[in-house]
Amino acid sequence: MTPRRIIGQPRRRVDGRAKVTGQTRFADDIILPRMLHCRLLRSTHPHARIVSIDTGKAEQLDGVHLVLTGESFPIAYGILPVSHDEHALCRDKVRFVGDPVAAVIARDEVTAESAVNLIDVVYGPLRTFAEPAESLAHDEPRIHDYGDHGNVHKAVSLQFGDVDAAMAAADHVFDDVFFFEGNTHLPIEQHASVAVKDPDGKLVIYTSTQTPHYLHRALAKALAMPAAHIRVVATPNGGGFGGKSDPFNHELVVAKAAMLLDRPVKICLNREEVFYCHRGRHPVTMRFRTGVTRDGKITALDLQTLLDGGSYGSYGVASTFYTGALQTVTYDIPRYRFRGCRVFTNKPPCGPKRGHGTPQSRFGQEVQLDKIAEHLKRDPAGLRLGMIAPPDSLTANYLRVGTIGLAECITKVVERSNWKDKFRKLPLGRGVGLACSSYLSGAGMPINWNDLPHSGVQLKLDRSGGVTVFCGATEIGQGSDDVLVGIVAEVLGIDPFDVRAVTGDTDLTPVDLGSYSSRVTLMMGNAAIQAAERARAIVAGPVAAKLGVPADRLVFADRRVFDSEQPDRSVTFQEAVCIAEARVGTIGTTGSYTPPKAAGHFKGGGVGPSPTYSYTAAVVEVDVDAETGWITVPRVWIAHDIGCALNPTLVRGQVEGSVYMGLGEALMEEQAFRRLPPRLSSALVHKFPSMLEYKSPTSLDMPEIVTDLIEHPDPRGPFGAKEVGQGPLLPIMPAVANAVYDAVGVRVDQIPVSPEKILRALQAKAAGKPARVGPASFPDVAWPEPLLVTPPHEGGDGRASNEPDRRLRRKAEAGVEATAGVRS
Amino acid sequence: MKVRLTCSVNQEPVDVLVDDYKTLLEVLREDLQLTGTKHGCELGECGACAVLVDGSPVLSCLVLAVESAGRRITTVEGLAADGRLHPLQECFADLGASQCGYCTPGILITAKALLDAEPNPSRERICEALSGNLCRCTGYLQIVEAVEAALRLGAASKQRQPLLAQSEPGAGQ
Numbered sequence: 001m002t003p004r005r006i007i008g009q010p011r012r013r014v015d016g017r018a019k020v021t022g023q024t025r026f027a028d029d030i031i032l033p034r035m036l037h038c039r040l041l042r043s044t045h046p047h048a049r050i051v052s053i054d055t056g057k058a059e060q061l062d063g064v065h066l067v068l069t070g071e072s073f074p075i076a077y078g079i080l081p082v083s084h085d086e087h088a089l090c091r092d093k094v095r096f097v098g099d100p101v102a103a104v105i106a107r108d109e110v111t112a113e114s115a116v117n118l119i120d121v122v123y124g125p126l127r128t129f130a131e132p133a134e135s136l137a138h139d140e141p142r143i144h145d146y147g148d149h150g151n152v153h154k155a156v157s158l159q160f161g162d163v164d165a166a167m168a169a170a171d172h173v174f175d176d177v178f179f180f181e182g183n184t185h186l187p188i189e190q191h192a193s194v195a196v197k198d199p200d201g202k203l204v205i206y207t208s209t210q211t212p213h214y215l216h217r218a219l220a221k222a223l224a225m226p227a228a229h230i231r232v233v234a235t236p237n238g239g240g241f242g243g244k245s246d247p248f249n250h251e252l253v254v255a256k257a258a259m260l261l262d263r264p265v266k267i268c269l270n271r272e273e274v275f276y277c278h279r280g281r282h283p284v285t286m287r288f289r290t291g292v293t294r295d296g297k298i299t300a301l302d303l304q305t306l307l308d309g310g311s312y313g314s315y316g317v318a319s320t321f322y323t324g325a326l327q328t329v330t331y332d333i334p335r336y337r338f339r340g341c342r343v344f345t346n347k348p349p350c351g352p353k354r355g356h357g358t359p360q361s362r363f364g365q366e367v368q369l370d371k372i373a374e375h376l377k378r379d380p381a382g383l384r385l386g387m388i389a390p391p392d393s394l395t396a397n398y399l400r401v402g403t404i405g406l407a408e409c410i411t412k413v414v415e416r417s418n419w420k421d422k423f424r425k426l427p428l429g430r431g432v433g434l435a436c437s438s439y440l441s442g443a444g445m446p447i448n449w450n451d452l453p454h455s456g457v458q459l460k461l462d463r464s465g466g467v468t469v470f471c472g473a474t475e476i477g478q479g480s481d482d483v484l485v486g487i488v489a490e491v492l493g494i495d496p497f498d499v500r501a502v503t504g505d506t507d508l509t510p511v512d513l514g515s516y517s518s519r520v521t522l523m524m525g526n527a528a529i530q531a532a533e534r535a536r537a538i539v540a541g542p543v544a545a546k547l548g549v550p551a552d553r554l555v556f557a558d559r560r561v562f563d564s565e566q567p568d569r570s571v572t573f574q575e576a577v578c579i580a581e582a583r584v585g586t587i588g589t590t591g592s593y594t595p596p597k598a599a600g601h602f603k604g605g606g607v608g609p610s611p612t613y614s615y616t617a618a619v620v621e622v623d624v625d626a627e628t629g630w631i632t633v634p635r636v637w638i639a640h641d642i643g644c645a646l647n648p649t650l651v652r653g654q655v656e657g658s659v660y661m662g663l664g665e666a667l668m669e670e671q672a673f674r675r676l677p678p679r680l681s682s683a684l685v686h687k688f689p690s691m692l693e694y695k696s697p698t699s700l701d702m703p704e705i706v707t708d709l710i711e712h713p714d715p716r717g718p719f720g721a722k723e724v725g726q727g728p729l730l731p732i733m734p735a736v737a738n739a740v741y742d743a744v745g746v747r748v749d750q751i752p753v754s755p756e757k758i759l760r761a762l763q764a765k766a767a768g769k770p771a772r773v774g775p776a777s778f779p780d781v782a783w784p785e786p787l788l789v790t791p792p793h794e795g796g797d798g799r800a801s802n803e804p805d806r807r808l809r810r811k812a813e814a815g816v817e818a819t820a821g822v823r824s
Numbered sequence: 825m826k827v828r829l830t831c832s833v834n835q836e837p838v839d840v841l842v843d844d845y846k847t848l849l850e851v852l853r854e855d856l857q858l859t860g861t862k863h864g865c866e867l868g869e870c871g872a873c874a875v876l877v878d879g880s881p882v883l884s885c886l887v888l889a890v891e892s893a894g895r896r897i898t899t900v901e902g903l904a905a906d907g908r909l910h911p912l913q914e915c916f917a918d919l920g921a922s923q924c925g926y927c928t929p930g931i932l933i934t935a936k937a938l939l940d941a942e943p944n945p946s947r948e949r950i951c952e953a954l955s956g957n958l959c960r961c962t963g964y965l966q967i968v969e970a971v972e973a974a975l976r977l978g979a980a981s982k983q984r985q986p987l988l989a990q991s992e993p994g995a996g997q
Contacts, residue, residue, distance in 0.1 A: 019925030020909065022860020022900035026926065029859035110845070188864040188872055189926045238862070238926025271865040372997055477924025477961050486917045556846055649920040657923065660963030691869035691958065699951040699964040791965030 002564075006717050010649040013482040014496050015236070015475065022796055027208045027235040028192035028268045035064055035194070038254050038267040039112035041102040041119050042276065045093035046346035048123035049145065050093060050488065052099065057118040058104055063111040064295075066257055068120070073256070077222040078245045079214060081448060083153075083313025084145055088222060088252035094123070095311035096346050097141055097459030097685050099250045100380070105257045120773075128346045130684050132285070132308045135343035137527075143311060143344040148784075149425055150268025153309050153342045154317050158324070158604055159786035160396040161335035162795055166300035168214075170291030172375065177287045178359035179775045180733075180751045183309065183669040184280035185353055186696055189238020191277060193251050195258035196687025202229040205255050209247075210240045210474050211514030214447065216506045218247035219255055227805065233506030240476035241661070242352040244313055245516050246279050258406050275689035279351030280671055282319055282342070283308040284360035287778035288368045289505060296376055296383045300325060300335040304668055305361060307342040307350070313349035316342045319606050321766050323359025325608030326393035327365055330406070330438045330615070331387045336396045340782045342722045344683055347673055351592050354661060355726050356441065359733060363751055366734030368434035370741065379423065380434050380738070381414045384617075389714035396791040398600030403614035405641025405710040406436060409617035412639035414706045417619040417659040420659040424742060429626050436617045437730030441716075442519025443724040444595045444609030447635040453592035455523035456510030457531040459488065461539070461587040465559070465574030467492060467499045469531070472512035473524045474504040478725050479650040482518045486646055487718060491532035493556030494573050510590070518723030521646065522611055525594045525718030530591030543576045543584035602789050602800040612716045614727040615641040618659075620735040621703075623745040629759030631740065633663060639708040640728050644720035654724040657706045660697060667752055668695040749774025831892050833858070842889050848886035849873045852899060860900040860929050862959070869982030871957030875899050876929035881937040903936065911979040912936060912964035912971065923961035931957045935971045939979045947972065950988035 018024045055067040077085040090101050102119050129143065131149060139150030147153040169172050193207035204226065209215050212234040237244055253264040264576045269277065285306045291299040305323040309316045314328035319611035325337030328411045355362075373380040384406075389395060391404040413434070414420065446454060458470040469488050473480045485499040502508055512524055536556055543550035549569075550562040561571030571579065581587055620637040624631050636659050645651040671694075672687045688694050694779040713720020728787035736755050740746065746761035750773055757773045765771035787803050790796030826841040833856065842851050849866070852858045852875070861884060862872035868886045875884045876898035903910040912932050915921065917958055922928040931954060938953040945953070950971050951964070959967065 002884075013919045013920075015925075016922060017909070017913075019918045019922040019928050020913040022862075022929045024925045025859075025860070029853075029860070031854070033859055105872045123891060178994060186960055187924075187926075188870055189862070189924070190864065220932065239924045241960065271867065271869075388904060457922050477926075479923070605887055620963070648968075649918075650923075653920040654924055656963035657961050658963075661960070691865050692865060692867070696958060698958065698962070700955045702847065702951075702964045705965060737928075 002557055004490060005557055006486050007646050008644065008648070008689060009484070009574070009649050011496065013479050013650060014093045014501065015481050017205050023337070024236050026189055026192070026238050027194060028203045030194045031490060032194065032196065032264040034109060035264040035266055036105050036111045036261065037112050038103055038105045038305050039109060039116045040100045040250060040253065041116045042273070043090065043097060043099040043102055044683065045094055045123045045125055046097050046128040047126040048094050049126065050090060051122040051124050053102060054100060054120040058115040061111065061115045061118060063107040065261055066105040066114045066117070068257065069101070073222065073252065075222045075224060077218040077247055078313050079315055079447065080313060080317055082317055085146065085313045086249070087225060088256065096348050097683055098273070099311070100706045103253045103257070104105065105261065127702055128684050129346060130675065132306050132343045132345065135783065136779060137315060137346055143346065147344065151344045153313065153344050154320050155341040155781065155784055156320060156604055156782045157339045157786035157818045158397070158602070159337045159791065160789050161791045163300045163302050163335045163337040166335040167289065167302065170299045171294040172292045174290045174292065174350060174372055175816050176364065176371065176749065177285065177778050178364035178367065178486050178749045179773045180363055181282045181284040182350060182671040183401060183665050184278055184671045185241035185243030186274060186691070186694065187239030187241060187243055190269045190271060190274050191244060191248060191250065193254050193430060194264055194266045195254040196264045197258050202231065202254055202749060204231045204233065205236050205251060206233045206242050208253050209234050210237060210244045210476050210516060212474060212506055213248045213472060213511050213513055215251060216612050219252065220250055220478070223256055225357045230503070234474040237476035239356045240515060242356065242516065243277065243311040245514065245539065248277060259664065267333055271691060272689040275686055276348050278310065278348035278671065279314050279667070281353040282350040282360065283773055285778060286323070286361055286364045288364050290368060290372065292372055295374070295796065296378055296386050297672055298331060298333050300389055303327065303361065304781070305340045306344055306779060306781060307340065309342040310347045310349040312349035314349045317348065319350070319352065319357040321604050321607035323361045326358050326438055327361065327614050328397050329389060329399050329401055330436060332389045333395055334793065337786060339469040339783045355439065355729050356517065358731050363728045363734045365736050367749060368729065370433065370738040381410050381419060383435055387412055393728055393746055394599055394792040395606065397427065398605055398792065399608050400599050402716055403643065403712055403714045404615055405712055406438070406615035406617065408710045409615055409639035410436065411640055412710065413617045413619045413637045416706055416708065417637040423569050426742070428626050431624070431739045431741065431742055431743025432619055433623050433735040433742055434617065434619050435731035435734035435738060436510050436615070437727055438613045438615045439723060439727035440517050440610035441612045441614060441732060442610055443517035443521045444597065445600055445606040446513060451646055453594045454519065455512040455527045457524065457527040458510055458589045459531045463578050463581065465572065465577060467494065468502060469499055469528065470509045471528070472500045472504060472506065472509040473520050474515040476778055477788055478513045478525065478654065479647065480744050482514060482650060483521050485647055487525055487528040488532045489503055491529060493561070493575065493668050494559050511530060518726045521719050521723060523595070523722055525721060527591040527593040529718050531589045534589040534591065535587060536588055538584060538589065539576050539580040542580045546579050547571070567774050585805060601798045602787050605798070608778055612714045612722055614722040614724065616727045616731050618731040618735045620732065620739045622736060622739040622743050624740055624758060626744050626762065629755040629762060631667065631753065631755055631758060633703045633736065635704045637706045638728055639710055641710040641722065643714040643717050643722040643723050644711055645709050646719060646721050651709060651724050652707055655728045658704050658726065658728035659705050659732055660702060662729040664696045665751060666733040668754060670752060684776040719806050745771060747772040747774065767808055827890055829889055829893055831895050833897045834899060842898060843945050846878040846889050847885050848875070848889045848892050850889040851889040852884060858901050859862040862929055864925055871934065872927050872930040873958065876933055876934045876937060879940060881934045894907060900932055903932060910936070910952065911977040912973040915977065918969040919964065922965040927957060927959045929947060929958065931967060939975060944975070
């Protein structure tokens with residue numbers, strides 16, 4: 001094999017120049033002739049019937065072209081087929097402060113905003129639900145007229161093996177309750193969209209979306225238009241982190257308005273509105289009961305999670321399953337019961353944020369392991385090393401794990417941080433904490449269940465020696481364009497700058513499902529390799545004939561095609577393309593990727609499977625002022641099992657960016673709400689919808705970060721690569737909490753681990769009370785009977801013994817695309 | 825009401841009629857179509873809209889355009905000169921300091937102001953100077969390293985040094 005020229009080398013990303021010159025064109029940078037501007041009227045009530053809307057005065061204002069209300073949007077949509085519960089503008093009721101009620105399209109933003117203020121809405125207030133406990137306690141009024149019952153959106157229960165027997169047989173059973181506060185993505189780019197009716201009369205929308213394919217589907221459905229007449233162009237996202245993964249109200253509104261007015265219509269949300277779009281981290285209360293043997297093996301886990309979903313479905317059913325999916329991928333847990341419940345509340349909808357549903361329970365599990373290690377008088381690193389899930393195996397909940405580099409990760413951070421000289425040995429106020437994690441390299445199931453590829457790539461080779469690569473993948477800053485171009489350039493032996501990437505455009509590019517679940521590098525990458533290898537084969541035949549050497553001896557490298565045994569027998573890549581084109585005609589190829597089928601065949605088995613999983617270990621060092629509770633983080637050591645780093649510069653950026661975002665969640669970030677006093681309507685409002693008050697770390701808050709990459713190529717990934725965008729965030733929050741305990745001996749079983757909580761725990765400790773801050777108990781939830789699935793190592797076949805035959809059910813639903821992956 | 829604004833933007837004279845309520849940010853982006861300058865809050869919280877006014881970094885969302893009359897304004901579009909990128913731009917592109925790229929123009933401008941004012945800032949000083957510019961992607965470390973690399977490349981002096989070999993498209997072939 002020829003040595004790699006591009007893959008594995010630190011490189012300037014292909015879109016680097018555009019970004020540093022300000023030429024990357026984000027959605028709000030698009031300015032078109034005759035363009036109009038849109039503003040939305042948002043609800044001032046958290047839960048209310050819309051009694052009437054009077055748009056008369058707004059329509060009369062000079063410069064106003066159109067006023068829209070929910071009447072124009074009769075069809076519901078949503079990201080998951082099981083929860084199409086949104087309308088572009090509210091029709092009969094509002095469900096949170098910020099829910100869009102009406103839209104004005106006018107000659108400029110100022111006019112649109114003035115007109116918005118002239119719209120009179122009469123609301124009939126309803127009881128509001130601020131906390132999950134309230135939603136569980138009161139079935140009426142229902143926030144939605146669907147869901148499991150009352151204000152419970154979804155409650156699920158799965159059991160893999162006889163958990164109670166395993167608990168009874170354990171030497172110790174640990175029982176802990178944790179709480180993880182919600183937080184939000186806070187991308188610096190505010191969501192923006194520009195919609196246009198093109199000269200053919202079709203709809204084009206340029207928009208800051210991570211998921212153009214799903215928006216394409218939502219627009220077709222909600223606007224009742226043929227999908228073939230809609231073009232979605234995902235502009236480069238100025239940060240996503242999951243917050244631009246849903247189809248959004250404003251996208252549907254400007255699309256409709258552009259079609260009605262036959263003029264370009266733009267909207268750019270203000271920062272306050274971005275907080276209302278949310279779809280961020282669910283607040284989760286969780287209870288971990290873990291059976292452990294005296295030598296530190298887990299016998300069973302019994303996990304309950306309660307998710308505060310906010311006001312709409314969003315990805316929530318998937319988020320619920322994700323809180324229980326990946327524990328077994330990290331550690332060997334032979335028997336497992338998972339019960340998860342998501343309730344509706346009158347707050348902005350929660351959804352997927354980096355780590356989607358898994359960081360909350362990762363926090364609980366890793367803090368509990370720290371407690372277990374202490375109880376067993378074991379080193380937390382050693383304890384974990386003894387319980388890592390076996391590689392190339394099927395977990396108790398039927399997730400097929402591939403290579404596992406977790407032991408190397410743990411060993412690396414222990415060595416690098418000098419853990420053994422620090423843990424429980426540092427002076428009061430300084431401490432270290434360790435935690436581990438794993439994450440998907442792409443969701444194994446599509447959101448809309450079908451047998452189609454998850455990612456497609458097309459290649460065009462032309463006589464210039466240049467190559468154009470087309471893929472629906474969406475550049476959100478993670479470097480997907482660079483991964484795509486780097487892979488094609490490596491296989492064809494040309495320079496990355498010889499390759500032009502056309503991405504995220506539903507008219508021009510084959511479907512890629514979107515930038516979520518850390519799926520792009522693996523799925524798009526495998527499709528790109530296939531397309532590029534096919535192109536290489538097409539070129540190699542005629543060139544081999546011309547040079548008089550066997551095709552399998554040809555090497556493509558350094559912009560040349562040459563005989564590996566006599567390298568001077570060669571042509572340039574450009575000549576090679578011309579030789580081949582003369583022989584076979586225009587050269588174009590395709591590649592596609594479909595993940596392996598899930599091993600579990602029970603309802604819920606569609607959430608968690610992935611072609612392979614990444615692993616991470618981190619040690620965080622903290623300084624805690626034992627007087628005030630003030631906490632700082634001077635150093636983080638992190639090791640990540642990535643398989644193969646395609647562009648190490650970008651990989652390092654993903655790891656450090658994850659550590660940064662994890663520290664924000666661990667220490668300060670909160671999407672929190674408060675009730676206004678009765679004289680101000682008692683509304684439930686966001687505490688601080690501004691970047692100044694929603695605290696996030698700055699350059700002054702960043703610790704030194706020592707990053708190590710563990711590179712054992714995984715055969716399932718392109719050049720052996722696994723994900724890196726999300727996994728490294730996960731261990732940070734629990735490692736901080738564990739380090740605080742090491743520093744000052746108090747447990748903060750609640751995120752964020754903010755100074756006032758540490759102080760409260762210190763004061764409790766000083767008063768002789770339990771040195772802990774965190775939830776006292778897990779709320780009562782009426783759980784459904786669990787689906788009983790025998791684990792594979794006990795002879796199970798992946799089906800639930802008490803679930804009706806799903807194959808029959810599937811047949812009955814055949815042809816109905818709305819059969820959601822997450823349902824099955 | 826429209827008012828006349830005369831100033832210099834990126835060393836070119838500007839003479840335009842603008843709405844009197846508009847901020848410098850809005851006039852740059854909307855009237856002059858210099859969309860390289862970004863916005864993340866329009867409240868002076870994120871730093872994305874930083875531009876240089878007479879050489880000092882200013883949040884253009886907090887300045888009325890009319891206040892800029894007669895001033896010298898530099899935006900990210902004005903950093904490159906003579907067809908070559910500024911060393912800060914080269915180093916940001918090469919060293920992973922720009923991921924989504926949205927905060928990048930404001931950070932480049934802030935860094936340029938620092939390096940123009942101080943010949944040899946320490947890492948602490950760089951972190952302090954950039955602490956008003958939020959970045960959600962990088963974790964800041966590659967940004968700080970890129971500023972230091974640009975310093976070594978001579979960003980603080982007026983002379984431009986030779987660029988990194990790998991920087992130009994197709995170089996090194």
